[in-house]
Amino acid sequence: AQRVTQPEKLLSVFKGAPVELKCNYSYSGSPELFWYVQYSRQRLQLLLRHISRESIKGFTADLNKGETSFHLKKPFAQEEDSAMYYCALRRGTDKLIFGTGTRLQVFP
Amino acid sequence: GAVVSQHPSWVICKSGTSVKIECRSLDFQATTMFWYRQFPKQSLMLMATSNEGSKATYEQGVEKDKFLINHASLTLSTLTVTSAHPEDSSFYICSARVVFTDTQYFGPGTRLTVL
Numbered sequence: 461a462q463r464v465t466q467p468e469k470l471l472s473v474f475k476g477a478p479v480e481l482k483c484n485y486s487y488s489g490s491p492e493l494f495w496y497v498q499y500s501r502q503r504l505q506l507l508l509r510h511i512s513r514e515s516i517k518g519f520t521a522d523l524n525k526g527e528t529s530f531h532l533k534k535p536f537a538q539e540e541d542s543a544m545y546y547c548a549l550r551r552g553t554d555k556l557i558f559g560t561g562t563r564l565q566v567f568p
Numbered sequence: 569g570a571v572v573s574q575h576p577s578w579v580i581c582k583s584g585t586s587v588k589i590e591c592r593s594l595d596f597q598a599t600t601m602f603w604y605r606q607f608p609k610q611s612l613m614l615m616a617t618s619n620e621g622s623k624a625t626y627e628q629g630v631e632k633d634k635f636l637i638n639h640a641s642l643t644l645s646t647l648t649v650t651s652a653h654p655e656d657s658s659f660y661i662c663s664a665r666v667v668f669t670d671t672q673y674f675g676p677g678t679r680l681t682v683l
Contacts, residue, residue, distance in 0.1 A: 469609075503572075504612075504661070504674040546611065556602075556672070560611040
């Protein structure tokens, strides 16, 4: 069965510290993975997708098929990064399967 | 960027009544819209996929007679929670896929509370 696992519900760091939000998936086909972010009182928005291999707001994520992981990383966290982060797997052409989310708190 | 709106943003209703939630793509056309449900501190669970001009496709375990979906135009999909009960209280979120792309944009969500 397709599944996305985010083991950490809460991740707290100080400003300037490195951040890694973990995401593991199970999927029998070729996965397409995404990270979505939800800032306080805002809607869910796409942060990045693995096929783009880009860095958005200093965040990067590499798909590791051997470990079935798609961890989100940022070398130096900022206070404005505080938000809820969801890892998602696209199943078929459209359907997104979301992980349970990780709340990132960045303290000054 | 593309904007998806939902109306109402919150609603409180009595048990047994029906509630309609609208999802609109404001500046783009969306042949496909998705409806999600999110319980407090839990993830988004896909309820159904709505395609313009055809019947919605429901995920396993979602009652299609309970959650009626209509996608009458390329910019509007509606979710009607029929005979709502307290266990239907949740946060309902829609997303819309831009036509001819695989990009989805999310609405702000509608909080439903059934008394």
